[in-house]
Amino acid sequence: MSKTILTIDDSASIRQMVSLTLSAAGYQVLQASDGEEGLEKATTHRIDAVLTDLNMPKMNGIEFIRQYRAHPSSAGVPIVFLTTESDDEMKQQAKQAGATGWIVKPFEQQKLLAVVKKVAGS
């Protein structure tokens, strides 16, 4: 059975790109446009990994990670965050909140796939 990845990003173009890339590689993709919607989907669907942006309206990525990690269904689910922050601060915050890995934007499709495969398997 193919793995399901939840992508959370307020940018429709990024979601589309992630979604096309991952579904081309055989993953199922769920989309959410902010942390709130992400949390709702993450806790009501069976998912194998989450890709989330950090800077989002309503609920930002760090808060999403925190709240999701507080939910039992997140056990064992890797969370990868997308970040353009070159400073370590955001990254550390996200990691402390319980993220598994990260991707630095801009990234190419190959890189995205490699990271998803790394944390979720193929």
Next chain:
Amino acid sequence: MTHDPADTFRQEARDLLESLEQALLDLEQTPSDRELVDSAFRSLHTLKGSGAMFGFDEVADFVHEFETAFDRVRKGESAVTPALIAVALAAGDHVGRLIEEPGRYAAQGEPILAALQDIVGDQGSVKSTSVPAPSDDTRRARSWRIRFRLPDDALALGTNPLLLLDELRELGECDIEALTDDVPPLEEIDPRVCYLAWKVSLTTEAPREAIEDVFLFLSDGMTLEIEALEPGTSETVTADQASRVLPQDLDTDRDKSQAAGESPGKSAQPPQHREAKERQGSSSLRVPAERLDELMDRVGELVIAQARLSQMTGASDDLELKTVAEEIERLSSGLRDITMGIRMVPIGTLFGRFRRLVHDLSHELGKEVEFVASGEETELDKTVVEQLADPLVHLIRNAVDHGLEDPERRELAGKPRRGKVRLAAVHAGAEVAISIRDDGAGLDAERIRAKAESAGLISPEATLSDNELYQYIFHPGFSTASEVTSVSGRGVGMDAVKRTIEALRGSIELTSEPGSGTTVTLHLPLTLAIIDGMLVRVGEGRYSLPLLAVEECVELPESEVAEAQGRNFLNIRGSLVPFLRLRELFGASGEPDPHQKVIIVSSGEFRVGLVVDQIIGNNQTVIKPLSKLHANLGTFSGATILGDGSVALILDVAHLVNFGRGFEERLRDERMRREA
């Protein structure tokens, strides 16, 4: 159905720039609002990230600098000032240009950035180009001994050690041994904790970085030893040290994915083929406007075909067929309503740009202006909204430039220095009224009169009310601005505005109160595509007119029939309404119907009667534009196809009403001449 993510980005970028602009304009009003600063920053941030991903490097580079400068504002190191807002708005515009026409404007960004950095007191940022440490490992197989142990919470946080081992295995020949020393007795085992450690012997051509990258995400709390099985290269990377290799750039990762034998063919597979897999989407979706036009077009065709079906079954005795035809009629009218609903967009999408316009104008003209918009949620057909932009720009410019006085003059008149321009949209029945109101000096009736007289539009003796005089500003080439400014007063405008509004089957109304301001109100129909029409016959031809414009229908009195060349006025409950004999207007042949009807139609506050041979009834009028050759015909605004396949022209009520008013004016002139 293929979508180019770059197109999505462009669309999205426009939205982001729009919300950036809104946030900046709001900030000017409330400079201390942190929410707004964050919102502006977020727009920039997303623009930068997406821009770089979809190959808009100029955009990404520029926005990066923009964002860096703005970050100082976010961190409170620089204050929000009008100067900052002005430059930031200019920067936003520049980004818009970079997106629409890449490669053309890049050079123009420098001065904007310089100004921006000047204001926030930033010396600009040196772009961090992290160069991956050159690896001295050459491409020959080396052997490594790797020992690692995961942090306690790694499993809960989604790290799967099996995947790490898989990755190592992909690097080359592997010998893996699990170290079970720390595994506690069964009853003490916490299933969420990873007690195992691993020892791996790996022979690979990949450099050390590739191995480190396998553990990239696991710096904190893990133990990792990577040891080359050759003298002099032994090294132990502990957690602390591991974090130092973290900021490594993606290039290393790319190396890794290639080194890991990631087959390029796999990801190069065209994504479109898998699009069907994208079963989950967000709850709203973007559809290109042309598709909506296409859909409306098809629905129009369906409505026509349905009318034809109804007409055919009307004559038939087949009950079953009639039932189906009625069902189809119900469905198609439902479909029509839904489709028209989809095409409705809130007019607020337009209002946003006016705030910017007023902001720029007030600076340019040295006037203090408060712009208030209301009714942003009012919905109109998207075609109408699109075409409203220019007229509204004109009217708002006029309001700020001509309407509002200079702050000094306002003070003298006992008004607040700050003038107010109010833009409001409201639903009123089947139309939307949009009004632009300023609290300026109002129109100068005397000046308009003088101008109209010198242009020969009215005779010096004519008695006209102020309101009648005001209407002259809609005449082509009419401008009372004593000097032409760059903003307005060129005399092209109000007539163009009027023409555009009338082309949208709308009307324009102007009222003015000396000393307290001018209001221009646009009345617009909700939709342009399909209207409820009244079908009439004149001679052999059939014509449709918008039902909404029809006020009432009366019989043409016998006396008027006989007096074919008469005064052409009807007494409708005490008021005189001019009427037009469409038979004469259209040069219809054949005998007129003995019982001719007059349809009283209105446009704005004026009414006119249209004499027709027969009123056929209501019909769904699917509006088809006339050919280019006929597009400027005043009397007809379009054509429609009837149920029997024949064509009926749609009467342009606004035009006919004006025509009728012309009658009225000529008559009044005649009367005045006679009296003189």
